Amino acid sequence: MPFPHIGQQHVGGGPMQGLVEEFQSLSVGSIPGSLDSGIDAKSLPRPLDGDEEPRILESYPLNCHLRFLRLTTHTIPSSQSLLARWHLPLGAVVTPLAEVPEGEEVPIVNFGTAGVVRCRRCRTYINPYVTFTDAGRKWRCNLCSLLNDVPGEYYCALDATGRRLDIDQRPELSKGSVEFVAPTEYMSSLSQPQMMVVADLDDVFLPLPDDLLVNLSDSRHVVDAFLDSLPSMFQNSANVESASGPALKAAFMVMSQLGGKLLVFQSTLPSLGIGRLRLRGDDPRVYGTDKEHTLRIPEDPFYKQMAAEFTKHQIAVDIFAFSEKYSDIASLGSLAKYTGGQVYHYPAFQAATHHEKLRYELARDLRRETAWEAVMRIRCGKGVRFTTYHGHFMLRSTDLLALPAVDCDKSFAMQLSLEDTLMTTQTVYFQVALLYTSSSGERRIRVHTAAAPVVTDLSEMYRQADTGAIVSVLSRLAVENTLSHKLEDARQLMQLKLVKSLKEYRTLYAVQHRLGGRFIFPDSLKFLPLYILSLCKSAALRGGYADVPLDERCATGYSMMILPIRRMLKLLYPGLYRIDEILTKGTDNLDESLKPLALTSQCLDARGLYIYDDGISFVIWLGRMLSPDIVNSILGVDLSSFPDLSRVQLYEQDNNISRRMMRILKALREKNRSSYQLCRIIRHGEQPREGFLLLNNLIEDQTPGSSTYADWILQIYRQSQSS
Incomplete structure (x- = not known):
């Protein structure tokens, strides 16, 4: 057979439709001189342009924008039997407060x-x-x-x-998204700030429960003075114990009358008073057994009980975790999980290295558009209902999500089921309603409405499939699965869903066409196999005991539960860019010059300089034969005199190469404003840093216990062939 290639086939659909079906196929042939089937890795599909939103608004112009609501397939199956043949999630991803470009604000009614x-x-x-x-x-x-x-x-x-x-x-009759003003009053009276010292850890009481909170604008100078004096207050203390539980109870007493947001800064394992946690650590003997998942769930029920109390009183909790050693993020994170909060993880925090990232992310946390005291419900038309919800919230009734706070960086996934054997309508409507208090104290209802057609044909479900939404739902299901099963089981489950789906798609065409040695897949899902491979290789799911520190695994899991689609896809398939030529020659159009590369070491040239960007950090790789002038210009020092690159900070130097470098980093950061990428610089061949910072994350390559992208496609192909 000829060397494999990708081709596009135009094939007539089933008898129900006269439309032309377009699928992609991959020839799986044998390479000359070898007995194995082979695939030309260069021809494999790659999502180098990131998230591709489906083109739905053309046929449904009254729908809300896809940044607010995306369905896993923009169709609803007409029967239970049709749904049974769709092996991927049927559901939606909702980002109710997604940021909008200037001039496209949601109209207020x-x-x-x-x-x-x-x-x-x-x-x-x-x-x-x-x-x-x-x-x-x-x-x-x-x-x-x-x-x-x-x-x-x-x-x-x-x-x-x-x-x-x-x-x-009337925007409410002509636009898919509107915000209604709900008539209610909300007042609060506040006083002067004081510091509170709690002496008894077992019986927390408040010295002055009524007037511990103040209005920031009235008392700004006092608050600033207090914050300035904090570092010196305890600098002579030799006590390194942490009484997180009692501190949480005290904060709850102070805030319970008002609600709001509590930021917890934790740098050691909570060790005193209620909620103290033991160093249960990461036990290698537990991996691969039925007890493995217990490491990834809270050990002490105190944190979930506390979260329930916080939610009841409209308090959201964000966790900032800084420890170098194990600090049980599995337990601490549940405070964020049930209150609509999030977990920020800065492993081995060093002020000199991390200060810019912390400053940016803390400011973003406090300044971004936030909805307070919120509840969210998604209604849908006759015949369908939402059955499961995935994200950070507390479920108050079967379909009401309680959210003490929600913001533009939070997404929620949910799955649908059909209520009857057969659908009786031609169109299904969805409506997301978020009732909340704005930061200015006004009660609002944000409403997003969308419609989707009911279809009788499986090929139409595939044609309207949305890879980004599917991957977002699957990622959350996989993370949840690791909380009750082994990592290996969660990875197997993802692979099984993919194989079943592609096998079903194959049978649609096998009757009419001789498919022979061709791997066929719908054009809409051409990146799905790669994203599922990436998910299985992500920090939340990959390997076992030795592959990812337990806290990092749990922190990544908490992040994946809230990420909007674009950020999720970026985390799973990061950008890799070669920039040495841009640095030396300059460019008028940075967007065009920054061309993303396939995530494989075959793309790394020893003479080049590359940036790897997963939306959370930058890894800057300096090739062994890269011109020393470029390195000196960027770092401001001679590399040979700087053996430890982990401590190098990037600052703008007084030369064009350095200025261009900083411009590139700024441009990449502006594409994703929700977090700040920390720069890590590594040298070609520098072990072990090159391995764990970059090479293990080049997901198309083979890593311990996992296959290359080409081998993965062959594996999926063989499994989708077997009966």
């Missing part, structure tokens, strides 16, 4: 004293998909079909086609 117009049966908010009848006096709910009266003050006549004459002046 104030109904005033009339109140927000909603369906009286299912409580759906009025939206672009409702229809008006009876000369404009009634409106039909698009989710439950009930005919509602139009309130007098909301009445408007209809034109000849049944559209309201004022539709263009």
Whole structure:
């Protein structure tokens, strides 16, 4: 057979449709002189352009933007039997407060004293998909079909086609996303700040429970003075114990009347009082046994109980963990998990190295748009319902997510099921409603509405599949699986879903076409095998005891539960760029010059300088034969006199090469404002740093216990062939 290649096939679909189906195929042939099947690795599909949003708004222009809501396939199967053949998740990824480009703000609608117009049966908010009848006096709910009266003050006549004459002046009838002002008052009175010392760890009480909190703008100078004096207050203390539990209880007592956000800065294992944790450590003998998962779940129920109390009183908790040694992020992180918070992990924190990252991420945490005291519900039309939810929240009833705080960097995944054997509607509608208090104290309801067609054809489900949404749901399912199963089981589960899906797709065409030695897959899912391989090689899932420190594994898991789609895909398949030529020659168009490369060591040239960017850190790789002038210009020092690169800091030097370097780093950081990439510099062949910082993360290469991308494709191909 000829050397393998990728080709596009245009094949007629089933009898139900006259449309042209487009699938991609990969010839799996034998390489001359070898008995093995082979695949030309260069021809494999790679997501070098990052997330590709599906083009849904063209056919559904009234839907909310995909940055707020994406379905795993923009179709709903018409029957249980069709759903049973779709082996991937059927569900959605919701980012209710996603950042919008300037000029595309979500419109604010104030109904005033009339109140927000909603369906009286299912409580759906009025939206672009409702229809008006009876000369404009009634409106039909698009989710439950009930005919509602139009309130007098909301009445408007209809034109000849049944559209309201004022539709263009009404964002709620013409836009997929709106924000309604909810009429409520919210007041709080605050006083002067004081420091609180808790002497008794077992019986925490507040010396002055009523006036410990202050209004920042009124007392800014006092707060600043207190923060300035903090470093010197305890500098002579020899005590390294940590009483996190009692501190949490005290903070809860102070905040419980008001709610808000609690930031916990933890640099050692909690060791005193309630909630103290033992150094259960990472036991290599437990890996591969039924007890393995217990290392990744909280040991003491105190933290989950505390989280439930925090949520009840509208307090979100963010964890900043700094320890070099084990600090049980599995337990501490549950505070963030159930309160809508997040976990920031700075392993082996050094102020000189990490200060810029911490400063940026702390400022982002405090400044980003945040919704307080929130609850979120996703309603859907007849015949479908959401059954499971995945992310950081507390589930208050079967479908109400309690979120003491939620912001633009948080996403939620959920899975759908069909309620009946057969669907009776042609279209299914979804509506996300987030009720919250804005930072200015106004009660708001943010509403996103979308529609999806009901289909009878499996090939249509594949054609409308959204890889980014599928990978986001699967990643969360995999992380959750590691909390009750072995890592190996979680990886197997992901592989099984992929194989079943591709096998089902193959049988769609095997009847009409001789597929022979071709691996076929839908064009919409061409990157899915690579993303699942990347997921299995991620810090949350890869290897076993020796491959990833336990705290890092748990911290990555907590991050993956909240990441929006674009950031998730970047974490799984990071960018790798060669920049030495840009540094020496300059460029007018940085975006065009920064060309992403395949994640394999075959792309690394000893004469080059490369940046690896996973959205959390930069790894800067200096080739062995890279011009010393470039290195000196960037570092400001001669490399030969600097044996330990782990301590090198990058600052702008007074030369063009250094200025261009800083411009490139700035441009890459601006593509992702939610975190700050810390720079790590490594030298070609520098062990062990080159291995664990870069080579182990080049996911197309072979790493201990895992295959190359080409071998993985062969493995998936063989499994999808077998009956």
